[in-house]
Amino acid sequence: MPLSGKRILVVEDEPIIAFALEDMLLEDGADVVAVGSLEEGLDQAEAGVFDFAILDINLHGEKSYPIAFRLGSKGVRFVFASGYGDAEHPEELAHVTTLTKPYVLADIRNIAVGG
Template sequence: MPLTGKRILVVEDEPIIAFSLEDMLLEDGADVVAVGSLEEGLDQVEAGTFDFAILDINLHGEKSYPIAFELVRKGVRFVFASGYGDAEHPAELADVTTLTKPYVLDDIRDIAIDN
């Protein structure tokens, strides 16, 4: 399985979407840590080591950019996720891929496994 052995952080504030994504990643062999808020996401990035992350852009009215900047600092590959299509990100994050929900496992694999 392509994601076998990858430790993936999922930051998603909608429980049904988070559970669905977590199940999809677990079935593909990933080790998943899923959280639902900006604060929890920052705590996880600070405390843990991840191979990849999927960040919902909007978390209960807050942007996930502080988590993104911390992931960049730590050299962790990640994507943004949005139910609204492509979003306008801060200039420093303009090159980060934005996946549109619902998630497609092949899209996640392509980015998570690249390089």
Template sequence: MSALEGRRVLLVEDESLVAMLAEDMLVDLGCDVTVAMRLDKALAHARNGSFDLAVLDVNLGAQRSYPIADVLFERGVRFLFATGYGFAGLEQAYRTIPVVQKPYRLEQMQDILIHVMTCTMRPRKDAPADAGCGCRPAMSGALRFQAEGFA
């Protein structure tokens, strides 16, 4: 049984093919996935849904997913950003949040989601950029993916 088995995941992704790929990966990992492809729908899910984790595409067309991140911060829901631009694609206030690099790979997705779910230090908005994850030193050899900030 996977550590992700039965976890409820909000997936916010505006590109339909990428959303399908990511959803399939999450389902293969045992997650129960809710997909939102627009900012308004994602905000409604973030405010009213019950999720263990969320994966937020940074760029949703001409909009950014930061309002969703702010709701998740308020509710204490753990999340990560997904982008092809790495940390360079994030506003400074959100640079302590883990980032998974697109295109997705199953093992990479699994490792970073388990890390986000089990990390002892929750990221905060506007935290110093070097605050990051308190687990990094202990996990440096354990993580096999190259998500920026964790390698």
């Protein structure tokens, strides 16, 4: 299982999408921490130790960029996720991959494992 042993943070405000993504990652061997708000995501990014993160861009009308900056400062790889296609990010985050929902496990594997 390609994601075996990887600790992944999922920040997603839509419960059905979060549960489906969490199940997909767990089945692939990952250890998953899923939260649904900017505040919870910031708390996890600060306190937790992660190999990778998937950040929904829009969290109840707030952008997940503060979480991205915190993870980046700790050297954690991450991607953004959006149901609206590719998004324009702040210049400092323009290099970050944006996955389009619905999620494709192969895309997550490729990025999380170092592709």
